[in-house]
Amino acid sequence: MSTDSINAQQPTMHSNKRSQTSRRDIFNNIRRGLKADSVDTQRQQRVTNRLSAKADNLIPARSQLPVAEQVALFKTMAIEAAAELIELDNIEQLPQACCDWLTQHQCKQLISASTPVLRDLDWEPLTQQQINRTERVAQAGDIASLTTSFAGIAETGTLMLHSNAHSPTTLNFLPDNHLVVLHRSAIVGSYEEAWKKLRQQCFGDNPDQQLPRTVNMITGPSRSADIEQTLQMGAHGPKALIIFLIND
Amino acid sequence: MQINTPFFKQRAHDALHDENLQTALAKLKTGFPEKRAIAVERMPEFEALRNQGRDLKNHIMEHLDLYLEQFETKVIENGGHVHWARTAEDANQIILDICQQVDAKTVTKGKSMVTEEIGLNDFLEQNGVQPVETDLGEYILQLRQDHPSHIIAPAIHLNLEDVSEAFHAHHNRPKSSDPAVLMQEAREVLREKFVAADVGITGANFCVAETGSTIIVTNEGNGDLTQTLPKTHIVVTSIEKVVPTLEDMTLFLRLLARSATGQEFSVYNTLSTGPRREGDQDGPENFHVVLVDNGRSEMIGTEFQEMLRCIRCSACMNHCPVYGAVGGHSYGWVYPGPMGSVLTPQMIGIEQGGMLPNASTFCGKCESVCPVKIPLPKLMRHWREDEFQKHLQPKAARYGLASWAFLVKRPALYRCFTRLSNWLMRSWAGKKGRLSKLPLASGWTDWRDMPAPQSQTFMQAWKQQQKTGDRS
Numbered sequence: 036m037s038t039d040s041i042n043a044q045q046p047t048m049h050s051n052k053r054s055q056t057s058r059r060d061i062f063n064n065i066r067r068g069l070k071a072d073s074v075d076t077q078r079q080q081r082v083t084n085r086l087s088a089k090a091d092n093l094i095p096a097r098s099q100l101p102v103a104e105q106v107a108l109f110k111t112m113a114i115e116a117a118a119e120l121i122e123l124d125n126i127e128q129l130p131q132a133c134c135d136w137l138t139q140h141q142c143k144q145l146i147s148a149s150t151p152v153l154r155d156l157d158w159e160p161l162t163q164q165q166i167n168r169t170e171r172v173a174q175a176g177d178i179a180s181l182t183t184s185f186a187g188i189a190e191t192g193t194l195m196l197h198s199n200a201h202s203p204t205t206l207n208f209l210p211d212n213h214l215v216v217l218h219r220s221a222i223v224g225s226y227e228e229a230w231k232k233l234r235q236q237c238f239g240d241n242p243d244q245q246l247p248r249t250v251n252m253i254t255g256p257s258r259s260a261d262i263e264q265t266l267q268m269g270a271h272g273p274k275a276l277i278i279f280l281i282n283d
Numbered sequence: 284m285q286i287n288t289p290f291f292k293q294r295a296h297d298a299l300h301d302e303n304l305q306t307a308l309a310k311l312k313t314g315f316p317e318k319r320a321i322a323v324e325r326m327p328e329f330e331a332l333r334n335q336g337r338d339l340k341n342h343i344m345e346h347l348d349l350y351l352e353q354f355e356t357k358v359i360e361n362g363g364h365v366h367w368a369r370t371a372e373d374a375n376q377i378i379l380d381i382c383q384q385v386d387a388k389t390v391t392k393g394k395s396m397v398t399e400e401i402g403l404n405d406f407l408e409q410n411g412v413q414p415v416e417t418d419l420g421e422y423i424l425q426l427r428q429d430h431p432s433h434i435i436a437p438a439i440h441l442n443l444e445d446v447s448e449a450f451h452a453h454h455n456r457p458k459s460s461d462p463a464v465l466m467q468e469a470r471e472v473l474r475e476k477f478v479a480a481d482v483g484i485t486g487a488n489f490c491v492a493e494t495g496s497t498i499i500v501t502n503e504g505n506g507d508l509t510q511t512l513p514k515t516h517i518v519v520t521s522i523e524k525v526v527p528t529l530e531d532m533t534l535f536l537r538l539l540a541r542s543a544t545g546q547e548f549s550v551y552n553t554l555s556t557g558p559r560r561e562g563d564q565d566g567p568e569n570f571h572v573v574l575v576d577n578g579r580s581e582m583i584g585t586e587f588q589e590m591l592r593c594i595r596c597s598a599c600m601n602h603c604p605v606y607g608a609v610g611g612h613s614y615g616w617v618y619p620g621p622m623g624s625v626l627t628p629q630m631i632g633i634e635q636g637g638m639l640p641n642a643s644t645f646c647g648k649c650e651s652v653c654p655v656k657i658p659l660p661k662l663m664r665h666w667r668e669d670e671f672q673k674h675l676q677p678k679a680a681r682y683g684l685a686s687w688a689f690l691v692k693r694p695a696l697y698r699c700f701t702r703l704s705n706w707l708m709r710s711w712a713g714k715k716g717r718l719s720k721l722p723l724a725s726g727w728t729d730w731r732d733m734p735a736p737q738s739q740t741f742m743q744a745w746k747q748q749q750k751t752g753d754r755s
Contacts, residue, residue, distance in 0.1 A: 050366065050373075050376050050377040050380040053368075053373050053376060053377060054366045054367045054368070054373075054377060055367075056369070057367040057368050057369035057370075057373050057576065058367035060369050060576075060580075061367055061369055061522065061574075061576045061580045062348050062351075064576075064580035064581055064583065065347050065348045065351075065580050065583050066348055067584070068580070068581070068582075068583030068584025068585070068588070069345060069347075069348070069583055069584055070584065071348070078345075078346055078349060079349065081342075081346065082346050082349040082350060082353070082527070085342075085527045085528070085531075086353065086492065086493055086527055086528060089493065089528045089529070089530055090528075090530060091530050092332075092335050092339070092530060092531065092533070092534040093328055093331055093332055093335055093534070095326060095327075095328045095537075096327070096328070097326075112547065115547075116547070116548075116550070171564075172564045172565045174478075175474045175475070175477070175478050176474075190548075191547045191548035192547075193548055193552075198559075198560075198563060198565075198566060199560075199562070199563070200560075200562030200563060200564065203563070203564040203565040203566075204507070204511045204565055204566055205511055205512065205565045207507070208504050208507045208508050208511065209508065226533045226536070227530055227533060230529040230530065230533070234529075243360075245360070245361050245494070245495075245556060245557065246494050246496060246554065246556040247556065247560070248555065248556055248557060248558065248559050248560050248563060248566045249511070249553060249554065249555060249556075249566060250496075250553070250554040250556075251507070251551065251552075251553050251554075252548075252551070252552040252553070253550065253551060254547075254548045254549070254550050254551075254552075255550055256550070257502065257503055257504040257550060257551075258502050258503070258550060259419045259420075259466065259502060259503045260436070260544075261418070261419040261420035261423065261436065261437070261438050262419070262423075262438075262443060262446050262462040262465055262466065263307075263310075263441075263442055263443045263446070263462065264307070264310050264311065264314055264436070264439065265462050267462055267463055267466045269466070269467075269470070270419055270466060270470065270502070270503035270504060270505065271417065271419075271470060271473065271477075271503045271504040271505040271508055272503065272504020272505075272507065272508075272550070272551065273504070
């Protein structure tokens with residue numbers, strides 16, 4: 036892309052010129068330092084190759100286990116990261132499981148993603164306990180949220196979630212408790228497998244598509260050791276992360 | 284931020300006598316290194332990952348211009364804006380302009396060392412925009428008008444009582460000395476700030492050229508609230524953070540958390556790609572990336588290019604005997620420890636930063652734990668050479684080095700001199716075999732005795748061995 040077409044897309048502002056001058060100087064410095072010019076085709080080719088190959092770097096042996104062991108590793112690592120793990124036989128058991136957890140923790144409210152797989156369930160158990168289930172973005176003061184996850188990464192017990200029209204990102208961070216659905220079939224060994232899955236879903240065969248605005252990798256609940264180097268759970272994000280693992 | 288590096292000696296001296304600081308540093312010295320060692324042991328491929336990390340960063344720096352162009356193109360395709368800042372002043376002005384465009388009154392901030400480097404908070408405040416730090420450590424420091432003393436554990440120099448007092452003075456709540464209560468208090472106070480902010484500013488650990496995404500790596504979740512709730516998200520980061528693909532980013536993520544806190548993975552690793560999409564119910568409407576240079580592009584092609592591999596994990600300072608003794612504030616500017624001793628002279632000039640590359644024992648521990656194998660001692664040595672060539676060292680050091688050079692270039696004289704001084708020191712030490720005082724060496728003998736030399740100089744012993752044929 037030429038400099039002109041880039042500038043045409045920049046917003047007009049006082050600092051626009053400052054940015055353009057800086058850009059020119061920075062690129063001149065780099066190219067002078069590398070003794071390279073912008074039209075060196077060999078360098079271009081190496082960069083193009085790397086970007087299109089999207090090759091894996093070293094993947095630890097731990098992340099390349101058979102499926103059953105991957106699931107076991109995911110569970111171990113998620114629990115080690117202080118997530119709570121609740122296993123269910125099928126997704127139909129989710130409303131009752133949510134209800135049990137919320138009742139146990141005296142929560143009278145569940146803010147839910149509007150993902151069809153969640154919306155289509157029978158939420159009668161919540162109604163019976165007078166727990167209010169709402170589909171909206173999160174607000175300050177919300178007690179509990181429910182979302183689905185895109186993948187579970189066994190290597191470190193990490194959940195991968197992404198934003199879309201049904202699943203606002205604030206649900207993953209503002210409420211005190213974050214309840215997340217993970218299907219056993221969505222567990223992969225390594226981060227790399229999750230990236231490939233995500234590219235497949237977002238791009239299909241069209242490499243010009245884009246990633247969702249936000250992709251979250253979440254490993255356990257929020258924490259901080261900033262006060263006297265003492266680890267405290269529940270800093271600014273959720274104080275509890277509850278994973279409903281659906282074994283279907 | 285005010286530059287205090289020329290006063291390193293005095294600050295280090297004060298730090299050594301600061302009991303609170305010494306308690307905190309004692310905790311640090313066992314905390315992070317032990318956790319890192321366990322994490323490394325659990326990852327048998329760690330050494331191979333370090334080699335790959337080093338090689339990949341080298342490849343990136345050799346093609347930095349091209350990856351930056353690709354990143355810029357993708358951010359714009361995603362509907363975001365890219366701004367380039369050669370200097371700190373450029374960066375501050377660009378960020379202020381974006382804030383003023385959206386009439387911002389308050390700005391929440393995730394943890395970012397680059398914004399410390401450019402002195403963003405002071406600049407915004409002087410121009411009527413209120414920055415609010417939201418990382419717990421940074422928030423405590425902002426209340427105390429203090430600065431980070433560590434790149435990932437910014438308030439490491441403070442104790443519980445300091446935090447308790449700062450909160451009591453600003454929060455209008457009963458005083459507490461329970462860390463859990465204090466954290467809950469910060470959580471509640473900052474909830475309002477998150478929601479009210481017009482702009483959210485975060486750093487980025489990496490910028491992915493393939494997708495035009497930036498990523499933040501955190502444990503608290505404050506960075507995510509900072510970049511999700513306000514209408515405008517500004518990412519302030521530096522040019523060497525670009526990586527080719529998601530797979531390449533992943534290599535560094537495997538190295539980063541283990542090297543930093545000894546965690547298997549940080550709690551939140553979040554990719555941001557452009558502004559919110561059609562149909563999205565939340566997320567920022569505007570997405571800006573400010574790419575800061577501030578001296579980095581001038582390191583390309585020099586002996587300091589290797590420093591651009593740094594992923595800001597803090598392992599070097601966590602393992603450094605000098606940092607562990609004097610803490611981060613002694614270094615007198617933004618970046619402390621071994622990585623700071625190499626970067627600071629580049630950013631503020633060797634004239635002011637020259638003390639730092641000298642504040643090293645060259646024990647080599649920093650290089651041995653660096654996830655991208657930066658030869659930090661070698662780079663500090665380059666600065667010492669530069670300082671010597673520019674005649675910037677104190678007279679005593681220059682004359683000392685010059686006299687030594689005069690002697691070693693004349694081997695006969697040198698041998699004669701070492702024999703003489705050897706004999707003198709031994710006679711002075713007497714039967715004890717130790718010297719409690721020595722001219723020009725009070726820096727050593729004030730604290731511990733100097734052992735007297737062996738009966739022979741090295742050259743004498745060598746000659747004798749050659750004669751007797753004893754080479755064992």
